[in-house]
Amino acid sequence: FVDIKHIPDVMTMTYDAQGGLTVGAAVPLYQIYGDANVQRVYPALRAAVHVIGGKAIQGRASLGGNLGNASPAADSIPAMMVLDGVAQVAGPNGRREVRVDAFCTAPGRSVLQPGEFIVSLHFARPAAHSGNAWERFIPRNEMDIAVVNAACALTLDGDVVTAARFSLGAVAATPLMVPLAAEALVGRPVSDATIAAAGAAAKETATPIDDMRGTVKQRKHLADVLVQRVIRAAVEHARAN
Known part of the structure; x- marks a missing residue:
């Protein structure tokens, strides 16, 4: 297999008050739920990723993996959907954006085409109140x-x-x-x-x-x-x- 955790784009998480939150597809779950901005602004996401697997799994598991698996029972996907999550996808034909609420097409199946993978997930800053x-x-x-x-x-x-x-x-x-x-x-x-x-x-x-x-x-x-x-x-x- 190919370990993508040495690719900077998929291992970076950033947040700012105007642009919102961007999470690399391979950022481990413990870094997401441990982040103060995620806890404060995106508690739905924090709650969902906190319960995926055990502590050891959370050191490797990621949002990109949970989304890519496309399980009907995936814990993080409903949270990402209500937060208007957008996945950046890369492949042989370049990069494109896919809304998380349009990503899954059937149990275990998604809109990903051969050779494509998820690079990052983006969540806009929620409106006031x-x-x-x-x-x-x-x-x-x-x-x-x-x-x-x-x-x-x-x-x-x-x-x-x-x-x-x-x-x-x-x-x-x-x-x-x-x-x-x-x-x-x-x-x-x-x-x-x-x-x-x-x-x-x-x-x-x-x-x-x-x-x-x-x-x-x-x-x-x-x-x-x-x-x-x-x-x-x-x-x-x-x-x-």
């Missing part, structure tokens, strides 16, 4: 594959949600955007009723399967519960900003 959050449910306390995971990013004007993005993992053939949940929130004040409506929209959108980790009924219920949780956490983060 924005917040984001990520959660998952697993049977064990750690080092397990998600039964469902969920992410949310939103912006507030007072108590009114002016923008929102939601994503779910492990409830469809690919990580899934949930625009109906955003529609239930945007233009409305944050309340138990609007949060419940967004959760119900997520439950309706989810198209999971029965497998050894969970049933359709359980996963639909978890989509509802986790979306409500990430909304509350994202609102708290937005208000703190």
